Amino acid sequence: xxxxxxxxxxxxxxxxxxxxxxxxxxxxxxxxxxxxxxxxxxxxxxxxxxxxxxxxxxxxxxxxxxxxxxxxxxxxxxxxxxxxxxxxxxxxxxxxxxxxxxxxxxxxxxxxxxx
Amino acid sequence: xxxxxxxxxxxxxxxxxxxxxxxxxxxxxxxxxxxxxxxxxxxxxxxxxxxxxxxxxxxxxxxxxxxxxxxxxxxxxxxxxxxxxxxxxxxxxxxxxxxxxxxxxxxxxxxxx
Numbered sequence: 001x002x003x004x005x006x007x008x009x010x011x012x013x014x015x016x017x018x019x020x021x022x023x024x025x026x027x028x029x030x031x032x033x034x035x036x037x038x039x040x041x042x043x044x045x046x047x048x049x050x051x052x053x054x055x056x057x058x059x060x061x062x063x064x065x066x067x068x069x070x071x072x073x074x075x076x077x078x079x080x081x082x083x084x085x086x087x088x089x090x091x092x093x094x095x096x097x098x099x100x101x102x103x104x105x106x107x108x109x110x111x112x113x114x115x
Numbered sequence: 116x117x118x119x120x121x122x123x124x125x126x127x128x129x130x131x132x133x134x135x136x137x138x139x140x141x142x143x144x145x146x147x148x149x150x151x152x153x154x155x156x157x158x159x160x161x162x163x164x165x166x167x168x169x170x171x172x173x174x175x176x177x178x179x180x181x182x183x184x185x186x187x188x189x190x191x192x193x194x195x196x197x198x199x200x201x202x203x204x205x206x207x208x209x210x211x212x213x214x215x216x217x218x219x220x221x222x223x224x225x226x227x228x
Contacts, residue, residue: 034216042221043220045219046218046219049216051214093213093214095213095214100146101165101171101207102148107157108157
């Protein structure tokens with residue numbers, strides 16, 4: 001079956017540091033890939049997406065590139081802010097078949113940014 | 116454009132009771148999925164509905180059920196509640212549940228005592 005593996009957290013950084021959160025996946029077919037962010041007491045917010053190989057998703061300074069050859073979708077940001085402190089989830093959606101509407105999530109990575 | 120709305124935000128129920136949670140998707144979205152989030156198991160898929168039909172189901176016991184109405188609003192029901200059902204239940208809507216992105220509601224925090 002499908003699976004998503006994220007780097008273990010928590011990740012603690014100082015403001016303006018560079019962020020990388022690794023994500024690798026296993027899937028049959030050609031899934032769409034997503035990063036979601038969850039703030040305390042909230043639901044998940046879509047951060048960025050990529051639907052095919054070599055696509056780069058970007059939003060709010062975050063970027064991730066769909067690498068089919070390494071089955072990876074690593075999240076990066078050049079300069080983090082305190083307000084980026086949250087839990088980050090990598091997820092995949094396999095198109096069609098019996099996979100309708102089923103996002104497969106990684107375990108989540110807690111990010112804490114200190115001033 | 117209004118986002119995904121889940122009601123209620125918080126619930127406290129007693130073991131053995133049943134509970135119904137509601138989800139109103141983004142206007143125009145026909146696919147609604149439900150997830151259970153717990154610290155131990157993370158985010159787990161419950162089921163997906165599209166045009167009032169369940170197209171996909173996760174590995175949960177039959178106590179967990181759902182339905183979707185003609186206006187795409189969805190409900191999920193949990194019968195005979197157990198302590199282990201305490202969780203954050205998240206609803207997500209998308210245009211088609213296939214390749215398009217899903218948008219989540221704020222969730223319903225269910226506590227079973």
